[in-house]
């Protein structure tokens with residue numbers, strides 16, 4: 342995920358800003374990390390460079 | 406010209422309402438008459454059922 | 470020669486019906502896209518023979534509509550081609566619309582807008598007469614990208630606006646209209662003879678004719694009143 | 696089976712690329728009508744393989760754009776098909792867009808909107824994320840008038856919205872979007888065999904196939920945020 346995307350993204354539930362915590366990057370983008378809502382505190386994972394911004398109750402656990 | 410058209414028409418110069426004076430009608434419409442601006446008093450002719458709502462300085466005299 | 474005289478002579482020589490036939494090839498596709506509801510009031514800017522209003526009455530049961538044209542012979546003919554009481558024709562000028570504000574649902578104009586001598590003023594007039602959410606469907610065959618049409622200017626004494634696609638979009642926005650769509654609609658119906666028949670009376674090469682009709686055709690720009 | 700699982704299995708079996716190829720026949724014509732300016736931010740709702748964003752980047756030099764899809768396998772594949780830094784993919788749901796208000800210039804959606812379980816809520820979300828004057832280009836092949844498509848519902852466990860043209864227009868307006876255009880775009884590219892080859896594996900009659908592709912094709916409804 343491009344860091345610039347943060348300007349457009351928001352929490353799917355309450356539409357507040359997200360805070361990025363990157364745990365893995367390459368030259369261009371964030372590969373693994375978490376986006377956390379600055380209002381409700383809900384955390385959204387970034388995996389394989391793709392943020393999962395489904396509402397938590399629609400999130401299916403990735404198969405082990 | 407259908408009398409209902411009066412609801413939509415206005416003076417091309419100052420956009421005020423027009424007043425109809427019909428001198429010839431058939432069952433359906435006005436064939437000859439005058440539309441006069443209720444504000445500036447400019448008069449627009451209706452001939453052969455067709456109102457001429459060109460601004461007066463663009464109006465060409467019909468050939469005699 | 471004034472606009473009125475020019476187009477009066479066209480109407481007298483039957484060119485109004487000729488245009489109707491030729492313009493219909495692409496006009497029908499653009500008309501089919503209009504979000505017209507029954508009872509809607511349509512303004513046809515530079516109506517010529519008035520075919521667009523007749524077609525919209527048939528397909529969408531439109532309400533009281535106005536065909537406006539500067540040429541008395543054009544509106545005279547247009548009036549003779551229909552006796553539908555919901556279609557009215559009048560003589561008027563693009564720059565000074567004799568039409569009340571917010572009274573029109575949709576505006577149609579085919580092969581007429583580029584005769585505007587002050588196009589932004591015309592667009593502002595259209596915005597004034599359109600209700601909020603109403604559309605202006607502006608169709609032209611003469612435009613910058615369609616280079617084969619450029620010579621049309623030589624055949625007419627009225628100055629013609631030769632905008633490109635982006636100039637249309639910018640002018641609409643300058644006048645406060647939202648641009649919702651822009652497209653070129655090819656004319657697939659005009660008959661293009663095989664290569665060996667060129668040059669024809671009108672066309673030097675088959676390529677030129679293909680470029681004019683199949684590649685460019687009609688430029689449609691759709692504006693929306695906010 | 697959930698929407699995610701259903702479309703994950705499509706993506707895994709390569710259906711994403713298959714759809715890209717088939718949908719392109721009409722999608723390209725609808726995309727060509729969008730009034731996109733360089734730098735514009737596009738949202739692709741139900742992006743599948745992400746082809747629409749790739750095409751708009753190439754033709755219009757669009758800005759940072761988002762391909763949203765509920766299926767992780769779809770976005771995973773879509774991401775692999777491009778390394779353009781201005782195209783981002785994410786997992787998200789139509790009804791709960793993780794996108795800031797007024798941040799998007801234009802929304803595109805092909806063959807995806809009818810999976811919305813609460814379509815008005817989705818349209819309201821789209822209106823929220825669109826800037827004033829932004830457009831929503833909504834393209835569907837499954838709709839009431841295209842009767843040959845109705846049986847698609849039998850092949851999928853997700854409930855599909857089968858609106859007709861006027862229901863699309865009404866729903867857009869109910870959600871506060873102005874309808875600027877509605878059109879059906881025929882698929883002229885799919886190969887329709889001669890009559891004697893019918894029935895085929897998929898089609899009982901040539902008429903049915905013609906009705907589906909050449910008569911109806913894709914229904915496009917264009918909404919504008921006021």
Ligand SMILES: Nc1ncnc2c1ncn2[C@@H]1O[C@H](CSCC[C@H](N)C(=O)O)[C@@H](O)[C@H]1O
Nearest residue numbers: 476488515517538539540562563579581584
């Ligand atoms: N400034 C102006 N005011 C009113 N009518 C004008 C005008 N400039 C050009 N016209 C009219 O625009 C028409 C263009 S010809 C196109 C006619 C018709 N729409 C068709 O598609 O066939 C002519 O009839 C001409 O009289």
Ligand SMILES: Nc1ncnc2c1ncn2[C@@H]1O[C@H](CSCC[C@H](N)C(=O)O)[C@@H](O)[C@H]1O
Nearest residue numbers: 702714741743764765766788789805807810
């Ligand atoms: N509620 C929802 N939220 C997010 N994505 C959804 C959704 N319902 C359906 N989808 C997605 O919509 C897509 C429809 S398939 C169409 C893909 C692409 N636009 C194309 O034209 O080929 C699928 O990838 C599916 O995962």
